[in-house]
Amino acid sequence: DADVTQTPRNRITKTGKRIMLECSQTKGHDRMYWYRQDPGLGLRLIYYSFDVKDINKGEISDGYSVSRQAQAKFSLSLESAIPNQTALYFCATSDLPGRAGVRDTQYFGPGTRLTVL
Amino acid sequence: AQTVTQSQPEMSVQEAETVTLSCTYDTSESDYYLFWYKQPPSRQMILVIRQEAYKQQNATENRFSVNFQKAAKSFSLKISDSQLGDAAMYFCAYRSGGTSYGKLTFGQGTILTVHP
Numbered sequence: 001d002a003d004v005t006q007t008p009r010n011r012i013t014k015t016g017k018r019i020m021l022e023c024s025q026t027k028g029h030d031r032m033y034w035y036r037q038d039p040g041l042g043l044r045l046i047y048y049s050f051d052v053k054d055i056n057k058g059e060i061s062d063g064y065s066v067s068r069q070a071q072a073k074f075s076l077s078l079e080s081a082i083p084n085q086t087a088l089y090f091c092a093t094s095d096l097p098g099r100a101g102v103r104d105t106q107y108f109g110p111g112t113r114l115t116v117l
Numbered sequence: 118a119q120t121v122t123q124s125q126p127e128m129s130v131q132e133a134e135t136v137t138l139s140c141t142y143d144t145s146e147s148d149y150y151l152f153w154y155k156q157p158p159s160r161q162m163i164l165v166i167r168q169e170a171y172k173q174q175n176a177t178e179n180r181f182s183v184n185f186q187k188a189a190k191s192f193s194l195k196i197s198d199s200q201l202g203d204a205a206m207y208f209c210a211y212r213s214g215g216t217s218y219g220k221l222t223f224g225q226g227t228i229l230t231v232h233p
Binding site: 031033035040041042043044045048050058088090092094105106108110111113 | 220
């Protein structure tokens, strides 16, 4: 089974709808991230969480909110979807720095392709 | 804020040949890490190689190597003996070594085509 899973994998919705993208991980990592990918722009950070009680805005947080329900779960919500939120969304995790054996790698989920009509 | 720039939107290479993908970055930090990620059509993000800024030696992973020029803030990826499976989008990424540990800043990406 994949270490980082995202649901749904693909979603088409309409302008104004509320959408939730879910991310779960079995790696036991404390740190989780949400990125969006747009052609020509690469991946940009939306929100990140360094533990269950620590949530921070990233580069492009407007129009998004997140919830860290548990160490293993980090959800991204679009309260009222708009067409320019059409993108590929990635969840990622990483371990704590300084921990023995930490490979210092960010592990990505398979992505969710969201289309807002 | 840090920025990462990949000035080559697309590159192509013949199978078995060598190709170099360019990346430049801007930062005022001295402690940081640089990465190259590969994204094949499956859209999975795969770490290719990483470089710590404090290390002068260029990182190497099998057919992949980097040319890290810290003073010039340049971090290019060389792929030797290119294979069809190397065809993908490649992203250069930067990560601070400080308290914001973990967050990645990505470049725009370079699409690599490998011709048989």
